[in-house]
Amino acid sequence: MKNEMLSVADVSVRINDGATMVIAGAEELLRQLPKGKWIGGTTVYFVTDQGGAVVRDKLFCTTFDRVAETDMRYVDVDALPTIAEGYKPNGFTMIMIPAFSVAHSNFAVEGQTYDNLFNQPLAGWITGVHLDDLGRKAPMIFDGATGQGHDEGAVLLHVGLPADAKADLDILNIFAQGDREDLTFRFKKDGFVASSVEVNGEEVDFATYIEENQIDTRLPLVANYSGAMVNVSIQSVDTVSGQVKFYAPVVAGVEYRMANALGSYAQAFAEGAGNTGEGQYSCNCILNYLYGELEGQRTGNFTGPVTFGEIAYILLNQTLVRMDISDTDAA
Template identity: 75%
Template sequence: MKNEMLTVSEVSSRIEAGDVMVIAGDEALLAQLPKGAWIGGTTVYFVTETGGAVVRDRLFCTTISAATGATPRHLDVAGLPGISAGYKPGGVTMIMIPAFSVAHSQFAVDGQSYPGLFDQPLAGWITGVHLDEIGKRAPKVFDGTTGIGHDEGAVLLHVALPESVSIDLDILNIFARGDDAKLSFVFDESGFVAKTAMVNGERVNLAAYITENKIDTRLPLVANYAGALVNVSIQSADPETGEVKFYAPVVAGVEYRLANALGSYAQAFAQGAGDAGAGQYSCNCILNYLYGELEGQRTGGFTGPVTFGEIAYILLNQTLVRMDINENAA
């Protein structure tokens, strides 16, 4: 795979030549692209080869050079359970969903139950806008079949690959689960909002508990999902309404622990990434970008869009999703 920052003209030429592409950038640029084997989503935040940056005049493109074919499609909210219906045998599927949409919520809560969802690698992200434009502009996804932007539903790129290719989809999570029982939470209901939780065997008003104990909400809650540490980030805790809002849903009955504090966010990412990342697809979370002060900072060899949520089969937070397609596999 090849990752590049390109102009609209350069991207258009690649699309017209038949390249299979996953594209990120400003809505005004994506709207100019011709029809072809691509999907796109809005963001203006990126990690580039020189570090994190806001870029409005170019598009970040990942070209899947090993592809032998690709089918873009747009699904409305009702069609989300049919994501796997377009899977190509031995292939990979890329997905984008607009932030704050009904599809965002429904995929986050119900996605794990969609039939066949885990039958092949599914990677992608939640599209966004500049933080100053939240509530003023809607995040969009673009379907290369029509070139049209959508603020609802999901766009998918079902990619066919040769049998010799291997696919490695993984996450980089710099957070570890804490070991303090006072910071261990179990919820009665699944969802993006919670008012109460069981903490060390006692039911508490969650917003008040977070406020009174001066819990650092920049740290995510971390759960063990079948051996993988998965983050749920805290959006806000309001003692007046009693509501705690999350950027991804908590799951009822699962134990979450507040992540251990980091000495240096940026340094933790640099150490976690190491020298890896060149030539791989990746996306990183806007919370990592903000809390880790990644503007001007590199994350190893990883470059890609900074997003409002990451997808590696399920919705993730404060995580870097990476995927490598090895074209030299035996």
């Protein structure tokens, strides 16, 4: 697997040579690419070899070099539950979904119920735009088989690996549940919006609670799913309407706690990653990029797109998703 920042011309040569790729970049660049074995999505934020950066004139490309078979497909909102129907034997699937789309919402809330979704690694991200373009430009996804762009639905790259290779999918979450075990949050409904929450069993107006307790909304709510820490990030707090909006849905009945405050984001990622990351697929959250002031800073050896949500089977926030292709264990 190779990660590179390439010009449109260089990417086009790679595609025409038959490479299997996932590609991230500005919409106007993705529209220039020829048809081939690739899927793409829009973002202009990246973590590069030199650190976090806004890049508008090149595309970030991950090329998979151990491939037995490949299929690309676009699915509309109604067909999202069929994601696993394209899974290849001994393979993995890459997925991209546009931010703020119906598909984004439906996958976030219902994805974990899709048949056979967890039967193989499913990795990818929610596409975005420059923050200055929010509301003016739609995040896009591209199906390399047709070359067409879409602002709704999902694009999928199904890859089958040779028998001597395997895909390993993991997340790097630098947040943990806060130290206060006596401060817990539970919601009565699933969803991206909440007006009330049970704090230590007592129902309160969530927006008012956040304001009165001066909660730092740059820190996510964290749930412990059998040892895996899963974040739900707060998008906005409106005490007038009484609504708190999230970047990923809260799940009814699950216990959440506020994350502990961090020192340096970049240092936390570097320490969490160790010397890993080189030669792996990865994507990192736009909130980490912004709150951690990652522009110009590296996060270990990981490079890749900065996204409006990360996918490792389910939708995640403020998380780095990573996938490695390695040799199968000797029998």
